[in-house]
Amino acid sequence: MDLSIIIVNYKSREKTKVCLDSIFKADLEGVEYEVILIDNNSGDNLEDLDSEYSKLKLIKNDKNLGMGGGNNLGVKNSKGEYVLILNPDTEIKRDSIKKMFEYIKNREDVAIVGPKLLNTDLSLQYSCAYFPRPWTPIFRRTFVGMFFERHLNWFLMKDFSHNEEREVDWLMGSCLFIRARDFRGFDERYFMYFEDIDICRQAWESGKKVVYYPDSVIIHHHARESANKRWYLDVFKNKLMREHLKSWYKYFKKWGLSRFNNK
Numbered sequence: 001m002d003l004s005i006i007i008v009n010y011k012s013r014e015k016t017k018v019c020l021d022s023i024f025k026a027d028l029e030g031v032e033y034e035v036i037l038i039d040n041n042s043g044d045n046l047e048d049l050d051s052e053y054s055k056l057k058l059i060k061n062d063k064n065l066g067m068g069g070g071n072n073l074g075v076k077n078s079k080g081e082y083v084l085i086l087n088p089d090t091e092i093k094r095d096s097i098k099k100m101f102e103y104i105k106n107r108e109d110v111a112i113v114g115p116k117l118l119n120t121d122l123s124l125q126y127s128c129a130y131f132p133r134p135w136t137p138i139f140r141r142t143f144v145g146m147f148f149e150r151h152l153n154w155f156l157m158k159d160f161s162h163n164e165e166r167e168v169d170w171l172m173g174s175c176l177f178i179r180a181r182d183f184r185g186f187d188e189r190y191f192m193y194f195e196d197i198d199i200c201r202q203a204w205e206s207g208k209k210v211v212y213y214p215d216s217v218i219i220h221h222h223a224r225e226s227a228n229k230r231w232y233l234d235v236f237k238n239k240l241m242r243e244h245l246k247s248w249y250k251y252f253k254k255w256g257l258s259r260f261n262n263k
Contacts, residue, residue, distance in 0.1 A: 003033040003101060004080030004180075008070035012088040013044040015221065022092040024053055031101060036074045040064040067173065068186030068195040075183060083183055087174040091219040099216040100177040111182035111208035112200060114171030115216035116162060125220055126156040128168040128212040131201065134257055137248045141241070168212045170200035174220045182208055187254070192240065194247040201255060 005023060009016045016037070023035060035053065039046050039060045050058035059077060061070070071085055082101065086092075096115055104113045117125040136155050139145040145152055153159070157168065173196030184202055186195045200210045 001032045001034060001079040001081065003028075003031055003082045003084060003097075004075070004078030005033060005035045005084045005086055005097075006038065006071050006074035006078065007035070007086050007088050008038045008040055008067060008074065009044060009046065009088050010040040010042045010064060010070075011044060012042070013046065016044075016046070016088040017049065019086065019088050019090055019092070020049065020053060020056065022090075023086075023097070024055070025094070026092050026096070027094050027098055029098075031098060034079065036078055038065075038070040038074045040066070040070050066188065066191035068190055069188045072185050072188065075180070075185070078180070081180055083178045083180050085173065085176040085178065087220065089221045090174055091221065093217050093219070096216040096218050097177075100213060103211075103213055103215075104177055104179060107209075107211075109209050110211050111179055111203040111206070112171065112210045113177040113213050113216075114211070115175055115177075115218045116212075116214035117172065117174060117218055117220040117222075120219065120221050122219070124162055125172075125222060126158065126162070127172040127174070127220075128157055128162075128166070129155050129170060129172075130157065131169045131197065132251075134252055137244065141244070162212075163214050165214065166212050167209050169204070169210065170197045171210060171212060172196060172220075173199075174222065175218050182206070189250050189254075190247045191243055192247065193244045194251045198251060198254070 007016065007019060034057060035055055036057045036059065041061050041064050046058055050056055059073060065073060075083055084097065100113050100115060104110055114127060117127040119125045132155060139148045139152055182203065187198050203210050
């Protein structure tokens with residue numbers, strides 16, 4: 001089989017349905033593929049989706065494994081030579097998957113490819129970035145960032161148009177096209193956040209490249225739920241904010257404080 005598309009659902013039934021509709025309407029002629037939907041104990045009752053789509057395989061968890069654990073389970077049950085990790089809040093354009101497939105199969109030096117992401121209003125969503133410094137998440141999640149705009153612009157690679165192909169440190173985990181033999185699994189110490197940074201760093205450490213490929217375009221109906229102007233309250237009240245901070249700590253404990261240079 002050529003391709004396994006993995007989607008992890010947690011209380012995202014309506015968005016997941018839109019995502020699946022767009023996949024099955026896409027141009028995948030000549031690509032043998034399967035779609036594996038992991039339900040992370042969401043209570044969303046997805047059985048009707050399993051019967052609606054002939055190429056869909058539904059796997060139900062009895063607990064929430066998180067983003068990394070859910071995707072690892074999907075990949076473990078996949079058959080594809082390539083794996084597409086896809087968020088349920090994405091919407092596929094007709095040719096976007098096939099373009100990434102045609103690109104990566106001709107690039108043995110590349111482990112991970114990601115598309116240009118657009119917001120719901122079709123504006124650019126910054127989806128590739130440099131590996132963070134220890135203080136980067138603080139600048140992004142708090143008012144302190146107002147005083148360090150230059151650093152945030154650097155981090156989000158705002159120095160180019162995002163209309164050109166480029167090797168990048170890491171790609172947002174909303175859409176990652178990965179050669180299966182290069183997939184070493186998401187580190188399940190992260191329940192949510194930093195899994196995408198970590199897996200891209202794994203790729204670079206193994207001698208493979210991570211590429212931003214804007215010829216492929218996908219809409220990402222994204223909401224930064226862990227970000228809030230009242231961050232000092234969210235540390236105590238917002239579970240997602242706490243998970244983000246935990247993952248931040250685990251990432252730098254694992255990789256150290258110095259920034260990996262892939263060039």
